[in-house]
Amino acid sequence: MARSLDDVTYNYHHICENIARAAEAAGKTADDIIFLAATKTVEAPVINHAIALGLRYIGENRVQELLSKYGEYDLDHASLQFIGHLQTNKVRQIVGKVDLIQSVDSEKLAREISRCSQKLGITTDILLEVNIGREENKSGVMPERLPELLDQIKDIPAVKVRGLMAIPPICENAQENRKFFDNMRQFFLDIRSKNIDNISMDILSMGMSDDYEEAIRCGANMVRVGSALFGARNYQ
Numbered sequence: 101m102a103r104s105l106d107d108v109t110y111n112y113h114h115i116c117e118n119i120a121r122a123a124e125a126a127g128k129t130a131d132d133i134i135f136l137a138a139t140k141t142v143e144a145p146v147i148n149h150a151i152a153l154g155l156r157y158i159g160e161n162r163v164q165e166l167l168s169k170y171g172e173y174d175l176d177h178a179s180l181q182f183i184g185h186l187q188t189n190k191v192r193q194i195v196g197k198v199d200l201i202q203s204v205d206s207e208k209l210a211r212e213i214s215r216c217s218q219k220l221g222i223t224t225d226i227l228l229e230v231n232i233g234r235e236e237n238k239s240g241v242m243p244e245r246l247p248e249l250l251d252q253i254k255d256i257p258a259v260k261v262r263g264l265m266a267i268p269p270i271c272e273n274a275q276e277n278r279k280f281f282d283n284m285r286q287f288f289l290d291i292r293s294k295n296i297d298n299i300s301m302d303i304l305s306m307g308m309s310d311d312y313e314e315a316i317r318c319g320a321n322m323v324r325v326g327s328a329l330f331g332a333r334n335y336q
């Protein structure tokens with residue numbers, strides 16, 4: 101499927117308008133919301149077109165794909181993040197290349213990110229991914245284990261928890277969706293109110309193409325939008 105750059109231009113502005121409107125409904129402005137484009141299967145020139153339009157955050161979810169496109173992204177104007185499931189043995193391939201790893205759900209993974217970051221003399225920002233729908237075959241820490249995981253990670257050097265991320269179950273209606281988003285927001289606020297050393301809760305990453313406006317209205321300040329920007333994905 102050929103992607104038309106004109107479509108991407110149209111979609112980009114349309115999404116920005118929707119984000120601004122949803123932000124306003126949440127008592128915020130568009131500047132309070134990070135619009136991250138989920139760029140899996142999207143060719144680098146198309147990604148760079150979106151960056152030229154003003155997009156400032158991109159996220160990949162496969163290590164191999166990120167590495168294959170790495171030299172082509174316009175990273176002078178955009179922040180590259182990792183949003184997919186991450187295997188411990190692949191961590192070293194992306195540490196130092198990405199500004200934020202959104203999908204940390206175990207102490208083991210955090211320790212490996214720490215080890216690789218220390219080697220490079222950097223600190224890597226991470227989000228903790230929460231399996232908010234308690235779905236069996238999904239990554240993310242179970243909600244009830246979140247406090248324990250925070251406790252395990254807070255003293256690990258060279259990683260810094262910046263917030264939470266979730267991919268809620270696919271829902272039939274907005275009402276059902278809102279329940280998961282509201283729960284995430286409550287965890288986010290509860291943890292933030294504890295003021296734990298080395299844990300800052302400033303990013304709440306939730307909402308994708310079908311529900312990013314709802315997520316913003318429920319308190320998300322980062323949305324990850326793929327198909328609504330680039331068109332339907334074509335996996336080969």
Ligand SMILES: *Cc1c(COP(=O)(O)O)cnc(C)c1O
Pocket residue numbers: 138140161183184267308309310324325326327328
């Ligand atoms: C693909 C992806 C998205 C975006 O999904 P769309 O429905 O295409 O907007 C968001 N988050 C993650 C982790 C993804 O892998």
